[in-house]
Every structure is written in C-alpha cells, then in structure tokens.
Amino acid sequence: MKKGTRKIDSFFKKMDRQGEAVSYNDIRLKTGYSEITPSSPDMDTSSLFSRRVKLKIPIVSSPMDTVTEAKMAIAIAKLGGLGIIHKALSPKEQAAMVGRVKHHLNAFVSDPICVSPDNTIGEILQMKKDKGYKFYSFLVRDSSGLIVGLVTHNDFDFCRDKDTRISKIMSTEIICAKPDITIQGAYRQMMETKKKILPVFNHDGSLRGIYTWADVSRIVLKSSETFNVDGRGSLVVGAAIGVGADLEERMNFLNREKVNVVVIDTAHGDSKKVIDAVKFCKKYYSQIDVVAGNISEPSSAKHLVRAGVDGIRVGQGPGSICTTRVIAGIGCPQVTAIYNCAKAVRGSGVPICGDGGIEYSGDIPIALAAGAHNVMMGKALAGTTESPGDIIHKGGRTVKSYRGMGSLGAMIEHKTSRERYGQTDLTPDKLVPEGVEAEIDYKGDLNIIVSLLIGGLKAGMGYVGAKNIAALHRKADFHKISGTGLRESHPHGLLNMKDAPNYRGEKL
Numbered sequence: 027m028k029k030g031t032r033k034i035d036s037f038f039k040k041m042d043r044q045g046e047a048v049s050y051n052d053i054r055l056k057t058g059y060s061e062i063t064p065s066s067p068d069m070d071t072s073s074l075f076s077r078r079v080k081l082k083i084p085i086v087s088s089p090m091d092t093v094t095e096a097k098m099a100i101a102i103a104k105l106g107g108l109g110i111i112h113k114a115l116s117p118k119e120q121a122a123m124v125g126r127v128k129h130h131l132n133a134f135v136s137d138p139i140c141v142s143p144d145n146t147i148g149e150i151l152q153m154k155k156d157k158g159y160k161f162y163s164f165l166v167r168d169s170s171g172l173i174v175g176l177v178t179h180n181d182f183d184f185c186r187d188k189d190t191r192i193s194k195i196m197s198t199e200i201i202c203a204k205p206d207i208t209i210q211g212a213y214r215q216m217m218e219t220k221k222k223i224l225p226v227f228n229h230d231g232s233l234r235g236i237y238t239w240a241d242v243s244r245i246v247l248k249s250s251e252t253f254n255v256d257g258r259g260s261l262v263v264g265a266a267i268g269v270g271a272d273l274e275e276r277m278n279f280l281n282r283e284k285v286n287v288v289v290i291d292t293a294h295g296d297s298k299k300v301i302d303a304v305k306f307c308k309k310y311y312s313q314i315d316v317v318a319g320n321i322s323e324p325s326s327a328k329h330l331v332r333a334g335v336d337g338i339r340v341g342q343g344p345g346s347i348c349t350t351r352v353i354a355g356i357g358c359p360q361v362t363a364i365y366n367c368a369k370a371v372r373g374s375g376v377p378i379c380g381d382g383g384i385e386y387s388g389d390i391p392i393a394l395a396a397g398a399h400n401v402m403m404g405k406a407l408a409g410t411t412e413s414p415g416d417i418i419h420k421g422g423r424t425v426k427s428y429r430g431m432g433s434l435g436a437m438i439e440h441k442t443s444r445e446r447y448g449q450t451d452l453t454p455d456k457l458v459p460e461g462v463e464a465e466i467d468y469k470g471d472l473n474i475i476v477s478l479l480i481g482g483l484k485a486g487m488g489y490v491g492a493k494n495i496a497a498l499h500r501k502a503d504f505h506k507i508s509g510t511g512l513r514e515s516h517p518h519g520l521l522n523m524k525d526a527p528n529y530r531g532e533k534l
Contacts, residue, residue, distance in 0.1 A: 030372065033503040034395065038365050041506070047362035049344065050389040051512055053504040060491035064484035070494040071483060073399045074377040075108055076315035076337035079262060079287045081400055082106030082254050083480055084390070084495065086379060088404035089113065089266035089291055091436065092428045093413055096123040096158060100130050101412040101472045103254045103261040110289050110402075113266040113276070114431070114440035121279035124265055126158040128284055133209055133245050133259025134226075136235040140167040141192055143174060148188030150177075163223045165236065166196050173233055176200050176223060202227055205234050212237040213246045256286055264317075266291035267307075269299040270445045277311055287315040289339065293350065293432065293447045293460065295319040296326035304333040320381060322363035324370030327378075337377050339402065340367045344383030346405045347430035350460040361396050368397025387482020387528060394483075394495055395502030404428075409466040410475055417468050424468040430461020478528040 041048060062069060073084040083106040087094040091114045099109025111123050129139070141150055141164045150164065162182055166175035175196030185195050202225045203215055212224050222239035241259065244250045254262045264287040267276050280288060290303050295318050307316045318330050319339025330338055343351035344360040351357040358366070360383040368378045380398035384390060384406055393401050407413060408428040415427045429436055436443040437457050444450060447460050469475055492498035507515070517523055523531055 032500060034365065034397075035369070037504045037506075038362065038369075041362065047359040048504075048506065049359035049361050050383060050385065050392055052359070053361060053392065053506055054511075054515065055392060055395060055486060055490055056503045056505055057489045058491045058501060060488055062488050062491060062493045064481065064488045066488075066493070068493055069484055069487065071106075071480060071487075073394075073495050074337075075264070075379065075400055076287050076317050076377060077375060078315050078336065079108065079264070080254070081108055082252060083476070084394060084398075084400035084483075085476060085479060086110060086264075086400055086402045087407050088381070088402050089264075089289060090404050090408075090429075090431055091440070092415055092426070093404050093408050095414045096126040098407070098410075098412045098414070098472070099123070099127045099263050100261060102407070102476070103127065103263060104250075104252065105473060105476050106252050106254050107476070108254060108262055108264055108287075108400075110264040110266055110287075112431070113268055113291060113442045114436065117272055117276040117279045120265055120276065121283045121285075122157065124263055124280060124283040124285045127263040128260045129159065129161075130261055131241045131244070131250075131253075131255075131259070132238065133241050133255075134235050134237055136258065138165055138233075138236045140165045140173070141177070142166070143168055143191065143193035143196070145192045146188060147182060147185060147190050147192070147195070150192065151182070151188065161238070163238070165223075165225060165233070166192055167233075173200070173225065173227075174198065176225070178223065200225060203237070205229060209237070209242060209245060213242050216242060258284070260284070262286045264289055267303070268292065268442050268445050269297075269303045270442070273303060273306065277307060277314075281311055281314065285314060287317060287336070290316065290318040291446060292318075293320060293342070295321040295339065296323070296329055301329065301333045304330070304335055308334045317379065319379070321367060322358040324366040327367040327370045331371050331374050331376050335376060337379060338367060338371065339379045339381050340364050340398070341381035341383065341402075345381075345430065345461075346383075346385075347428065347461050347464060348382065348432065349430075349462060350432065353458065353460050361392060364393055364396040364398050372397075387479045388486060390479060390483045391486030391490070391498065391502075392504075395490070395498050395504070397499065399495065405466065406479065407472065407475065409469045410472045411470060412472045418465070420465070425465040426468055427463070428466040429463035432459055432461035433463045434459040435463050436461070474527075482528065 071083050073081045085107040087109045089110040089112040091112050094109045102109045162179035168174045175198050177196045181195040201219050224237040226234040228234050265285050266289045315336040317337035318335045322342040343357035364380045377399035380393040381402035409426045418425050431443045492501050
C-alpha cells in the first residue's frame, strides 16, 4: 500500500465509479487479525476535536437547545468528551454557561470570583444561584483592589441572617502560598493547615490565583483520570457561534470566559460569510480554536482549510430531526461525505467531525474508519438526565422534548436558528423549516449511554484489530451490504423480543 493511502480508498473509488454514495446502513466493517480486545489496557479511544482541543473519547454533544447547555457540557467533559453549548441564547447568557463549565473544577483558578466586604450573605447566595456556582468559598476584595479576607462554607452555615455583611463574618488571617508553588506543594500545605482555599500572591502582593482543595486532591490522588481538562485544569468546553451581527459581541464574551473552541454553526459552511467569520476569529482570537461547518463536499473542506480552520464539521441533513435533504434537495449520504472531506484534507492536521446520523454504537467505528476523528451526537444524547428540558410523563411513557434547530418552533423562538438557515423573516407562514420537533424516550443518566456507545466503539476496533483511532484509519475496510444483508444484521425471526439497553427492535 502506497504511503498516504488507506484500505478504504479502493472501496470508495469503486463506489465513485458506480456513482454511489453510502451511509451507515449501507456498509459494515471487515474484520481482521487482532491482538486487541475491548478490555485491553492499551485500547485507546483518545482523539482530537480541533488542532489543540483533545478528546479522551471521540464524542461531542451537538449545539442544540434540547441537547447541550452547561449541565450536559460538564457531564460529557467529565466522561472525556466535549460539549458545544448552543447559540440560541444571548451572548451574555451563553458565556455565563461556558463560565459555569470552566469554574466547575479548577486545579488553579487564575481569576477567582471575589466578593466585596459590603455584600450581604443574601446577595452572595443569590449570585451563587444565578451563576450556578457549586462552591461557597470566596476571597474578599475591597474597593481599592486589595484582598482583605476570606469566607467559606462554614461562615455561611453559622450565620442565619441573610442581611449580614461579609465584613462581619470573613476571616482576615489568610494562609497563602508563594507564587512558584506546585500543585503537589499546594496539596501538602493544605493538608498541613487544613484549609480548603489556598490563595497565591505575586511578589508584589497582587493576587495570582487560588488553589481549591476539592480539585487539588482530585488531581494529586488521580481520581479524575477520565476528565477532559485543559492546561489550566478546567473542563474543556466549546460554544456555537454564527455569522450574524452579534459575532463580535459573542466572541468577546466567550473569550472572557476562556472558551476552548468555537464552532461556526451554519447549515452551509462553504460560504463567504463563514470564511469571513473564520478569518475574523483567527485574527482577533488566535488562542481559541475554530471549527466550521457544516459541509459535505471535498472542495468545501479545502476551502475551509485554506481559510485557517482548526476543525471541520461534516454532515448536511443526516440528523434524525433534519429535513434539509428532502426540503432543499441537497446533501451527500454521511459516510461518503465523511470520507470525501477527510481524504481532501489528509495531511493538513485538521480533524474531521462526523455530525449526525448515528443511530447505533456500531455507527461510531464506521464513521471513524471513514476518516472522522470524532462524532457529534444529538439524538443519542438527548433525552438524558443532563439534556435541557423537563421529564414528561405521557401516555404511559417517560419522554423529553427533542427538536432540530431548523424546526419551525426553534426558528420562531430564536433569531440564531433563522440565521443558521439563511432566513430572516419572522412571519411563521414565510419561514421554511429544515427540521422537525419531536419527543424522545427518557434514557436516564448520560454516563450509562456513553458507556454503551464507547463499549460498541471498542468492540468494533477490536474486530478490526485497531488499538487506537489512527490504526482504525489505516486498517479499516468496508463491505457494501444489500437490503437483505441489513435485515440479517438485525435480530430477526423472533417473537416477544426484549430490548437490550443498547438496542431497540427495528421494523425493517
């Protein structure tokens, strides 16, 4: 095999000669000699979402208002993946959600939340509620900018009057650390002093940041090896942005909250507005990775790489709630789209995100084998405890709402949804939806769903003989299957079949 070629190249070359494009139900991975099993300690599912944003598992939650807000982003980052917070929010609201994720755990907090001596306990408790902060410890900064005290959980617990000012309950004797202290040194000092907050000051007396006990002990004792964290020790999080008038304002707010990556979220990523948005973000916010999409053609992938993207989102119409292909008559079946776009930018260092169409865990190794570095999921993660929305008891079933961002409801409610599909008219009978609204069975906690998805991925990698995603790219090859082959792939000829936790009966 020539350098740079892959086994699947000949398969897709044959499909192209025949004028065919394929998706998940059309193909199956070929098995091969393997020395790896799903439980092998050297089985590695780590990957990339963008040039600098790493993943421990190749799963990204979609920026949809029924899928990803702060709760989902926190939960999936703790499992090793990444959440992209949707943009059907004001720039300030979206940034606040990013802030909640970034402050959820920090080994070292370089810009800790400080309160004033004049604040009341009631004001601080209300701020905690509004911001979603889980912690109770705050440094106290006076009007001149000096740190004058510290308040902790105990101070709040033993003071019942919410009108009491912070200056009355704060501790003024602050045990602090030198600016060059390591996380191991912070752990030892906190153990010795039995203090859960350790401020660090620069030599000139200015505040450098703080260590918190929960996060220091977690990292030193290695109790969070699955967490996807950045160099600052914060959970990795992304946010969707558009190409509309609020682009600059949104980026400014997101930058303040130290978002790791932004996703330019449009229905057609190969457009002048998207290219201009990429260039703007890379010029003024070069420290933030930029992923753009959606696309489904190789020429589009090349255009985005030339514009300077750090990642590409592939998929136009494969989502379960998307009607773009039948309304607009465009699109390419998802596996071929992933392959064509990935092949077009091989060697560029730009990862491919396969967005949409994942129905079963076995679709994930197929998407990655075709050239994706990760998959973005909506339906698979919607309906979990962590997804936005209430649990509804309806007709003997427990459900949650799920809708496409191109659905009529989303377009009416959110300007950003209309902009995503290039529509500006708010009149309901003039909008052209490219998605639907639905309900989905309540699935329980996210960690159960993700465990099943990753289990399926590892099984597929084991059958191929690939111990990591790079090996899957090299070794994978496909069979094209018939309709009979698809029926044979599913359970068949049974009565009263009981659903498995990772499989529900299909009518084929």
